[in-house]
Amino acid sequence: MKKKICLLLCLSLILLSACGRQSDNIRFGAADIGGMYYAFASSFSGAVSKDTSDYKFEVKNTAGSAANLRLLSDKYIDLGIAQADLIKDAYEGTGYFKDNVCNGYKAVAALYTEACQIVVKANSDIKTIDDLQGKKICIGAEESGTEINAKQILEFSGLNSKLVDMVNLDYTDAAKQLAEGKIDAFFCTAGIQTTVISELTKECSIRILNIDDKCLKKLLAAYTCYSKYQIPANTYAGQTESVTTIGVKSVLLASDNLSENAVKQLTKTLFTHTRDLQYATSLELVNDEKTAVEGIDIPFHSGAAAYYKEKGITVKTS
Numbered sequence: 016m017k018k019k020i021c022l023l024l025c026l027s028l029i030l031l032s033a034c035g036r037q038s039d040n041i042r043f044g045a046a047d048i049g050g051m052y053y054a055f056a057s058s059f060s061g062a063v064s065k066d067t068s069d070y071k072f073e074v075k076n077t078a079g080s081a082a083n084l085r086l087l088s089d090k091y092i093d094l095g096i097a098q099a100d101l102i103k104d105a106y107e108g109t110g111y112f113k114d115n116v117c118n119g120y121k122a123v124a125a126l127y128t129e130a131c132q133i134v135v136k137a138n139s140d141i142k143t144i145d146d147l148q149g150k151k152i153c154i155g156a157e158e159s160g161t162e163i164n165a166k167q168i169l170e171f172s173g174l175n176s177k178l179v180d181m182v183n184l185d186y187t188d189a190a191k192q193l194a195e196g197k198i199d200a201f202f203c204t205a206g207i208q209t210t211v212i213s214e215l216t217k218e219c220s221i222r223i224l225n226i227d228d229k230c231l232k233k234l235l236a237a238y239t240c241y242s243k244y245q246i247p248a249n250t251y252a253g254q255t256e257s258v259t260t261i262g263v264k265s266v267l268l269a270s271d272n273l274s275e276n277a278v279k280q281l282t283k284t285l286f287t288h289t290r291d292l293q294y295a296t297s298l299e300l301v302n303d304e305k306t307a308v309e310g311i312d313i314p315f316h317s318g319a320a321a322y323y324k325e326k327g328i329t330v331k332t333s
């Protein structure tokens with residue numbers, strides 16, 4: 016009899032445990048430490064935790080946009096950020112992702128505009144992109160959006176791998192090697208006031224190169240997701256003049272595996288805490304729903320769509 020009672024008690028405890036609401040674990044692909052994806056992912060995870068205890072986040076260090084798209088497709092992450100110029104190609108298997116379709120995710124919202132920043136030491140003889148010829152340049156980590164942007168900019172500037180020495184490094188290593196004189200320049204596509212660049216200015220004076228009008232026109236004609244972008248003077252210490260470059264939107268993406276309720280809550284948190292996220296990251300985040308859905312060519316997650324519907328905005332979900 017005692018054995019039966021013990022067995023019933025054990026079964027009851029198991030059933031109660033199963034019925035209790037467990038926190039869902041969300042893996043957030045966030046690119047390199049020192050970049051703005053990582054800063055946003057960490058701040059956003061904290062904002063969600065303030066609103067609800069239903070979700071537990073793991074912020075994952077990844078190579079960047081292209082890697083995040085692949086990792087979302089392979090179900091290794093649940094949330095990720097990627098550049099708008101890569102997302103449609105990945106979804107449809109075109110461009111950089113030719114013959115390598117990456118889907119299994121949907122859009123949540125455009126977050127902010129990223130600037131392609133080409134960083135050299137201020138005392139360098141490199142004043143223009145043409146001066147990069149014969150130099151050793153970091154084009155970003157492998158599978159990063161930065162790598163793709165860098166190759167496009169160099170190509171339209173007439174600089175191929177025979178004319179420049181291209182290496183792949185993450186942002187932290189690139190900044191360290193520039194300061195030590197091991198490389199001559201590095202590319203960084205990220206929201207301005209990028210942490211790694213701001214920290215670099217404490218070690219050495221820097222210059223950010225302009226993209227000249229000829230190259231800019233070619234880039235804008237070839238890639239519709241690009242826009243002309245001005246990095247304001249004094250964005251970084253010692254940067255006394257504005258810099259002309261290209262910009263591209265960053266987009267928050269959610270795996271199809273995430274439930275509608277979860278993504279609706281995450282979308283709501285994004286707009287409820289926009290000001291907090293701006294203070295925490297120094298990013299110029301999109302702060303209204305109408306702007307957040309513009310220029311996104313892939314379908315939206317049903318949870319995001321449900322949130323936007325409450326705001327009177329209709330988005331495509333298929």
